[in-house]
Amino acid sequence: MRVLRSLALLLVFAAAPLTAEAASRVFVIHGIPGVDVDVYANPAGGTIPATPTIPGFRPKQIVDVTVGAGMFDIRIFAQGANPQTATPVIAVLGATIPDNIELSILAHLDLHGNPTATVYQNDNTPVQSGWARVSVRHAADAPAVQLTANGLPKLALTNPYFGDLEVPATTIPLQLQVPFTGAPITPTASLSFASGTRYFVYAIGSVSAMTFDFIIQAVR
Numbered sequence: 001m002r003v004l005r006s007l008a009l010l011l012v013f014a015a016a017p018l019t020a021e022a023a024s025r026v027f028v029i030h031g032i033p034g035v036d037v038d039v040y041a042n043p044a045g046g047t048i049p050a051t052p053t054i055p056g057f058r059p060k061q062i063v064d065v066t067v068g069a070g071m072f073d074i075r076i077f078a079q080g081a082n083p084q085t086a087t088p089v090i091a092v093l094g095a096t097i098p099d100n101i102e103l104s105i106l107a108h109l110d111l112h113g114n115p116t117a118t119v120y121q122n123d124n125t126p127v128q129s130g131w132a133r134v135s136v137r138h139a140a141d142a143p144a145v146q147l148t149a150n151g152l153p154k155l156a157l158t159n160p161y162f163g164d165l166e167v168p169a170t171t172i173p174l175q176l177q178v179p180f181t182g183a184p185i186t187p188t189a190s191l192s193f194a195s196g197t198r199y200f201v202y203a204i205g206s207v208s209a210m211t212f213d214f215i216i217q218a219v220r
Contacts, residue, residue, distance in 0.1 A: 024101050025124075028054070028063040031108035031139055031204035032115055033211040035059065036079040037089065044071040044094045048083050055079075060204075060215050069099040108139035108204055111159045118160040124198070132169050132193035134201060137162040141206035146179040156180075169195035176203070196220065 030037075039054035054063060056079055075088040102124040110116045118139060127133045136147050138157040147155040147163075149172050155163040156179045171192045176185040185207075193199065198219045205211035 023066045023068055024097070024099050024103065026065050026067055026102070027104045027122075027200075027217070028065065029104060029106045029202065029215065029217075030057050030059050030061045031106050031202055031215060033059050033205045033209075033213065035115075038077050038079050038081065038083075039074070040077065040083050040088075041072050041074045044073050046073065048073075048075060052083075060213070062215070062217055067097055070097050072097065104137075104200060106137070106139055106202060108160070108202075109141040109206055111141060113141040113206055113209070116160075120162060122198075122200075123164060127166070127196045127198060130169050130195050131166050132195065132197050132199060134165045134167055134193070134199045135162055136165070137200065137202045140203040140212055141208065142185075142203065142212060143207075144179050145176045145185055145203065148175045148177055149173070153177075167193055169193050169197075191216075194218070194220075 036059075037057050038052040039057055040048050041053045042049055057063075071094050073091075073093045075083060075091045077083055077086055077088050102122040104120045104122055105117065106120065107115065107117050118137075120135075120137065122135070123133065136155055136157065138145055138159045138161060140159060142159070144156060144158045146153055147157070149165075149167065151173070154165055157163060171190050173188050173190045175188040177183055178185060200215075200217040200219070202215040202217075203212070204215060205213045
């Protein structure tokens with residue numbers, strides 16, 4: 001299990017130029033409820049673009065990009081703000097983009113309800129036929145959770161950590177519980193998993209603010 005925590009990498013890959021050499025695949029994911037933003041990115045030291053790189057980036061939206069290595073400046077503004085006059089909510093200058101890996105970059109809430117970002121390095125090795133890989137990622141303002149499958153405990157996680165499972169390609173009842181107690185946090189939900197597919201399941205939002213939710217992404 002590997003988690004890289006760095007606000008400096010938040011959304012930066014979405015702006016990188018496409019290259020054929022040692023390209024990386026990056027999923028940029030918005031996991032903060034109720035906040036729309038405009039994202040501007042440019043080569044380090046360059047001029048802020050006139051139009052957003054990612055305009056109106058919405059909660060639960062996923063942007064899938066392929067990028068090459070480089071250094072970039074990234075500025076995140078409230079949606080509709082003038083980037084020439086407004087102060088960015090987040091400004092990261094000279095962020096370095098790695099190459100030849102697969103990452104998921106998630107904007108989310110930390111354990112105390114504060115906005116943050118986590119960069120996950122994904123296992124993108126092939127999934128054997130008849131099976132699926134499920135990566136469960138705790139990215140919510142919520143206590144520790146335990147994932148059960150078919151009623152059996154599989155993973156116990158705290159924000160922002162994750163765990164990967166290989167599961168049969170079938171329909172499996174899943175539930176989040178309070179660890180080691182069996183007390184339910186969510187109702188049981190049956191999810192169908194396709195053969196040879198990778199799934200990323202993000203717990204997002206806030207339990208106390210009643211915005212607790214999930215993002216489920218399937219990648220072949």
